[in-house]
Amino acid sequence: MDPSLGERGGADDRAVRGETLASDEPPRADGGQPLGFEADDAARGTALGDKLLPLFGKGRASVARVTSAWYVAATSRKLRNKPRACTVLGIPMVLFRDGAGRAGALLDRCPHRNVPLSLGTVVGGRLECRYHGWRFDGAGVCRHVPSLCGPSEGKGRRAPAFPTVEQDGFVWVYPTLGEDPKSEPHRFAYVGKPGYTVARQTVVAEATLFSTLENALDVPHTAFLHRGLFRNESRGITLRALVDRSADRVVAEYVGEPRPTGLVARILSPSGGMVTHFDRFLLPSIAQVEYRIGTENHFFVDTAMTPVSDFVTRIHAVVAFRLRIPGWLVRPFLKPLAMRVFQQDARILRRQTETIRRFGGEQFVSTDIDVLGRHIWRLLRSAERAEPTSAERTEVELVV
Numbered sequence: 199m200d201p202s203l204g205e206r207g208g209a210d211d212r213a214v215r216g217e218t219l220a221s222d223e224p225p226r227a228d229g230g231q232p233l234g235f236e237a238d239d240a241a242r243g244t245a246l247g248d249k250l251l252p253l254f255g256k257g258r259a260s261v262a263r264v265t266s267a268w269y270v271a272a273t274s275r276k277l278r279n280k281p282r283a284c285t286v287l288g289i290p291m292v293l294f295r296d297g298a299g300r301a302g303a304l305l306d307r308c309p310h311r312n313v314p315l316s317l318g319t320v321v322g323g324r325l326e327c328r329y330h331g332w333r334f335d336g337a338g339v340c341r342h343v344p345s346l347c348g349p350s351e352g353k354g355r356r357a358p359a360f361p362t363v364e365q366d367g368f369v370w371v372y373p374t375l376g377e378d379p380k381s382e383p384h385r386f387a388y389v390g391k392p393g394y395t396v397a398r399q400t401v402v403a404e405a406t407l408f409s410t411l412e413n414a415l416d417v418p419h420t421a422f423l424h425r426g427l428f429r430n431e432s433r434g435i436t437l438r439a440l441v442d443r444s445a446d447r448v449v450a451e452y453v454g455e456p457r458p459t460g461l462v463a464r465i466l467s468p469s470g471g472m473v474t475h476f477d478r479f480l481l482p483s484i485a486q487v488e489y490r491i492g493t494e495n496h497f498f499v500d501t502a503m504t505p506v507s508d509f510v511t512r513i514h515a516v517v518a519f520r521l522r523i524p525g526w527l528v529r530p531f532l533k534p535l536a537m538r539v540f541q542q543d544a545r546i547l548r549r550q551t552e553t554i555r556r557f558g559g560e561q562f563v564s565t566d567i568d569v570l571g572r573h574i575w576r577l578l579r580s581a582e583r584a585e586p587t588s589a590e591r592t593e594v595e596l597v598v
């Protein structure tokens with residue numbers, strides 16, 4: 199798969215045009231227009247910029263800002279010799295590589311006169327501001343002030359730097375200044391594993407992190423929104439979902455699942471066989487869907503979500519598979535199908551966000567078969583408040 203889909207060039211003139219957070223984003227999978235949400239709409243409690251009063255909603259939105267965590271800021275491939283603007287949790291950052299090729303992330307604001315550093319260039323491994331040419335290293339220390347006699351460094355001349363780690367083909371940032379990370383970024387277990395083919399895809403959803411995570415792990419919508427691709431109409435088979443929530447994750451194991459009937463399943467497993475299916479949410483932003491069909495076919499979708507702002511979520515999917523048929527043979531079929539699924543999800547999430555905005559807030563009603571939603575929300579909310587989450591085991595029946 200072409201990992202570039204859904205991403206756009208680095209330090210460009212978007213900041214000059216003064217665009218909002220939402221429009222700082224790459225083209226969406228559904229090709230629609232930006233919603234115009236500001237990062238703090240939810241904080242203010244209502245959808246501002248809309249003439250309608252929140253007659254039906256309560257101004258509530260499922261927004262949880264988990265700040266003490268690692269998020270993907272960019273794919274390694276997209277960070278080359280130019281600075282690259284990105285936004286994580288509403289914070290504008292600039293990524294660049296220093297002289298040793300190490301990725302660094304600074305606040306995207308020059309300490310001198312506050313122009314975006316992402317407008318600059320990388321000179322000798324230092325990020326040079328476009329306006330007066332101050333140069334910063336990966337730690338944000340000002341190493342050069344043109345024409346100045348005397349030292350360039352100084353506390354006030356520093357650009358705040360975020361902890362940065364590059365691994366598995368992604369640049370991760372920790373978006374909280376002045377805090378030492380107590381965790382490591384997520385590892386993609388099947389990247390580089392012998393026998394596995396890996397495909398990557400990055401797309402943007404105009405939805406909260408919660409709604410995007412729930413969508414990625416929601417079974418009932420697949421028979422409708424993705425009819426024919428994933429699942430077809432109900433065959434009247436009762437499944438059990440064993441749900442296990444612990445401190446940092448919730449796992450649903452589906453028992454008694456027949457091989458899905460859609461096109462994707464037929465390509466992945468022409469021979470059929472016993473199905474093992476796990477859906478997992480790992481705090482703060484990882485969604486995993488794992489299928490084993492028979493003994494030979496293993497399919498693992500490992501997705502790292504980045505909350506760009508409260509209502510924009512970037513999805514970095516790493517799809518790893520080991521099949522009886524060779525991976526190179528499957529890839530060309532899989533890519534358009536996967537994109538179709540992503541587009542359908544992106545489109546419906548966008549419409550969901552628009553509707554919530556129009557009504558001035560959410561009013562969600564759930565049933566037992568919304569298997570993971572309440573657990574995802576509980577975990578996100580607890581993590582945001584730095585509170586522990588109690589463990590819980592439940593069992594749910596659903597008909598597919």
Ligand code: FES
Nearest residue numbers: 308310311327330
């Ligand atoms: S604004 Fe950056 S060097 Fe002056």
Ligand SMILES: [Fe+2]
Nearest residue numbers: 413423424543
């Ligand atoms: Fe979906």
